[in-house]
Amino acid sequence: MRRFLDTLYGAAGLLAGLCMIGVLVSVLAAIIARQLGWNVPGTDAYAGYFMAAAGFLALASTFKHGEHIRVTLLLNSLAKRSSQRLDVFALCAGTLLAAAFAFFSIKLMLDSHTYNDVSTANDATPLWIPQISMAVGTVLFLVSLVDELFRRLRGLPAPSSQQTHE
Secondary structure, three states, rough: OOHHHHHHHHHHHHHHHHHHHHHHHHHHHHHHHOOOOOOOOOHHHHHHHHHHHHHOOOHHHHHHEEEHHHHHHHHHHHHHHHHHHHHHHHHHHHHHHHHHHHHHHHHHHHHHHHHOEEEEOOOOOOOOHHHHHHHHHHHHHHHHHHHHHHHHHOOOOOOHHHHOOO
16 A cells, blocks of 8 residues: 555656646747747646646645655654644644645536636636646645554654655
């Protein structure tokens, strides 16, 4: 199971990287087209879709690599047992918030599909298509938080950005 989850987080991180390349290609296409006097509709909208997808798809991988911003000053100043309790509490609160975020992201995507919601830009993209990445990213983030909560309850340490880069 550990290998599967790590592969899943890594695949989402890879997709996030590809989406960043999509941002670059969209922006470059817009710049080149503008210089040549062409109109390429939707490049700005697609750059935004790719940027949002990159952010959401990278959530789980970034979290599991210990790269999210954490305020460790308080955790480091407490006794080990108190620090562990506060860490578990923070993971529980984060899990609840991520569950709500995932639920409403999925609901938004399904509502956009149901009501045939389209972009107001000249590309008229059905919005449920780019919203898939938000729903998938938030669900994977929820899974990574639950995964980390169970790891912490078993007494395993938090991921550290130093450990993952060595």
